[in-house]
Amino acid sequence: MRIRYKNMIIFIILSLLLFQFSGCYDSKEIDTKAFVLAVGIDTIEGKESGQKETETIKGVPDRFTVTFELPLFSQQLAAGETEKFWMLSTRGASIIEAIRNSDLRSDRVLTFGHLKVVAISEEMARKGLFPILDFFHREPVVPRKTNIIITEGKAGDAISIIPYQEQLYGIYQEDLLESERSSLPRTAHQLRQTFINLNKMLYGVKEKRNAFIPYVKKSKDNKETIISGLAIIKDGKMVGKLSNAESYALALLLNLTNDRVTIIAPSLIFPGCDLVFEAHDTHSQLKYLGDKENISFGYHVNVDGYFAECPSSLIKEETGKDIDAINKSVEKQLKQDIERTIKKMQVLNVDLLGLDSYLFQKHPKVWKQVAANWDELFPEADIDVQVTVHTRHLGTSK
């Protein structure tokens, strides 16, 4: 009897083990998927506006033109063929609807797990980013490290370029944005950073919806894209631009600078001659200097770097002796840039520096008093900037 019982147990265990052998019941083959590398989002213009791509009796009108970059793998290409991707363009009232429209045309299902770039046209960004970003926020498959850019002109055209060194635009753009020599703030290109900026919440005030996103131009020969500063986002809408130098000033204040950034400053001693300075270590400190009546902040920015190039070797020999003059020249240039950037933000009334959260965290008593009318106070706030530059070496020449 006991042996029988034992056999029964063994039999049950063995038959349960059979379930382990059921194999690929939920397999998903890689060759049934189309990996989207870049998405370009544009407004709808002309006769197509107000209509729907989908045949329907009534419905929410289309809002976006969405272009997908789908790479083709080498096996699918005939010899001598050069095209390596399919630019699939659809329209929809929401991003999902545009994706579903593309599912009627692409035999492979669009997958966003390897998405590299989300490009939004300037026109679309000026209308508002919230309707676009919701999909990328809500969909669990989209990586938070995906890059986001705002393009001059149409985003669909910008992501259709054929770069020189890479075969696919998505890879090229990602490498370009992640470059350690970029003068933009370190995390500006990440979707994650944009979500954090747009979701920022402070007690006592309405939610802050300010952010900065890289602004990119397409070259005329359709071979490259040029990063040209940042787009300023206020309440989810693009309101202005910062140039590359101004973006670096913002990065300095936010302590988000990249490792090796080139600064070009006119020499104080030799008028008409530009010095090239490479910054490798920066640090900035923020202090509240005001009292209960006036609001005033002080920034102290410390920049370490080295003297990289002087267009004329003659002049370099002279300036090399006077490191102080180099420091002063760069200091002056940086101070100008930073002050111009702050002024721009104050004119647009967009606080990208996070002064409100600084007050909330470090000076809660002051914050309690100013929270209600911070929007009026910020443009008037007095922000003092001091820059100190140290030239650490002069390269391999004198």
Added chain:
Amino acid sequence: MDFKRCISMILCMIMALCLMGCWDQKEIEHRGMVFSTGIDKLIETEDEQKKYLISFEMPILSGGGETGGGVLEKPWILATTGNTVFEAVRQADIRSERPLFFAQNKVLVIGEEIAQQEDIRMMLDFFLRDHELTRNMNVFIVKGTALEVLNVVPYFSDSVGDYLRTLSRVKYKSSRFRATELSCLVEDLKRNGSALVSRVIPSSAGDEVKLAGAAVIKNNRLVGWLGEIENRGTLFIQDKVEGGSIVVSCPICSELGERAETITFEINNVSSKKEVDIRGGKIKFGIVINVEGTIQEHSGWQYHDLLEQEYIRRMEKVVATEITREVQAANNKLQQEFAVDVLGYGSYLKKTHPDFWEEIEEQWNETFFPQVEVDIHSNVMIRRIGTAT
């Protein structure tokens, strides 16, 4: 002893027959594989009185072995004419050095004009009768000509046949087209000569097609089209919806006077039930559609918190109204405009009320069906809201 020898000798001779090897071999490179077939109306010429222009897509297979084979060249689109499909096949055999082989034929594409003018059963007969052909092949009707579709050079796939067949497998993403198999189509046609067939629209650039909507077949001829959203409406009634998205305006945003924000609802699970009531001589169908799904996109996320229970309930109602409207519109079009019972109302009545069906069977299509009252009700449950609030 002699007898024994004799037996063994006979046995050995019989066994020798087994060693004959490949007497009936058929080499694969001597076969002209057909991946897809297209049927069009032949534009009449003076000397030819043929009915069909039939085109075959034959991929040019090459290589193999260690380096890996595959299709590298554009397939051969062989177009011939004939009064029947088989006549055209024999015509093609004259021109192709490899005899046409249909076991891999997975797609049949029928042009718009021929479908309107000729009985579809006549075109399908060859595909049902020939033993080489499989009955699970997909049938499409083109808005345009079949030749246009066969000439498409797709991006991902090697052949149009492969492209169309794979495309019809992604129905679960949108439910905006139907995948019609030959065997099911024939069953439908046998019942009352009407059916819905998937529709394919070739792009003007010739590099892709759009698979959307349905062709309405009545009395074995093409009578009109259903749009892609209407097609999903019919799938709701047939309980065949597998997915898809529904875009509606945000219920609160419009109240607050904010600009039109949209909500995209993604269908995950659908079950629909039919009921019939024939009391008082009036036939009344009730259809209840239960839908479960996800909020996939909410463009007004800066205004509202999706964690509020009441807001979710309101959204469910808005989506349910939209689904009811969509199904109602599709049903009305089939009932009033085409007067064609393709959604199985007749066969449901036959199953549930066989006696009553016998009485009205003769007049069902003309008299009864367009008068039938259909009451549609839908319930929506939002199960998830994604990784954002």
